[in-house]
Amino acid sequence: MKTLGIFRHAKSDWNDARLRDFDRPLNERGRKGAAVMGKHIRDHAVGWKCVLASPAVRVTQTIELACEAAGETPPITWDRRIYLANSAALLDMLRDQDGDPASIMLVGHNPGLEDLIFDLVPDDGSCPLRDIVEDKFPTAAYAVLELDIDEWSGIAENCGRLVHLVRPRDLDPTLGPTAIS
Known part of the structure; x- marks a missing residue:
């Protein structure tokens, strides 16, 4: 069995229309959400x-703030292929992992x-958490999947179970969608 974590970047800032999408930073709500999620990820203790x-x-800032709040920084590989990658590309990247890490x-x-x-x-x-993701996988959401594979090269469709899902608003209601009156 392998464990896959999926962490979406926190809420980004759209105020500067001159910035390329790649260069957009986090907004204040995103900064707070990244820190809250960093503590949760640490406490969830996957390692x-x-x-x-x-x-x-927005991803580098999310990770920086999450790691700062958690008080730890795991080994990070920055890979531009992840930027705007579709599911097929992400699966290929996972299949090609060296060293076959457990998580x-x-x-x-x-x-x-x-996707x-x-x-x-x-x-x-069979998975109510999947139904929540179908509704929305919002910014700074964190999911953990257990995969029925022995090696990353064996990752394939329908090999996983979604065993954990947390959104920022689950930990701090002020980080949820704003009410429309």
């Missing part, structure tokens, strides 16, 4: 052996991360 992350600014966390972007969950977890009604 990530490898982190594969997009080098986009890998991907930190990146939607829709690729969300990866859909591809790995069967849509057979």
Whole structure:
């Protein structure tokens, strides 16, 4: 069995229209969400052996703030292929992992991360957490999948179980969607 973590970057700032998408930083809510999620990820205690992350600014800031709040920094590999990657590309990256670590966390972007969950977890009604992801995998959401594989090269569709899902608003209601009146 292998363990896959999926951590979406926190809420980004759209105020500077001159910035390329890749260069957008986190907004204040995103900064707070990244820190809250960092503590949760630490307390969830998977012990990530490898982190594969997009080098986009909003991802690097999410990881920096999460690690600072957690008080620990796992080994991180920055890989530009994760930026805007679809599920098929993410699966290929996972299949090619050297050293065959027991656990890998991907930190990146939607829709690729969300679609990866859909591809790995069967849509057979047995996973209520999958239903939540179908509704929305929001910024700074964190998911953990257990994969029925012995080596990363064997990762394939429907080989996983979604065993943990936390959104920032689950830990701090002020980080949820704002009410519309």
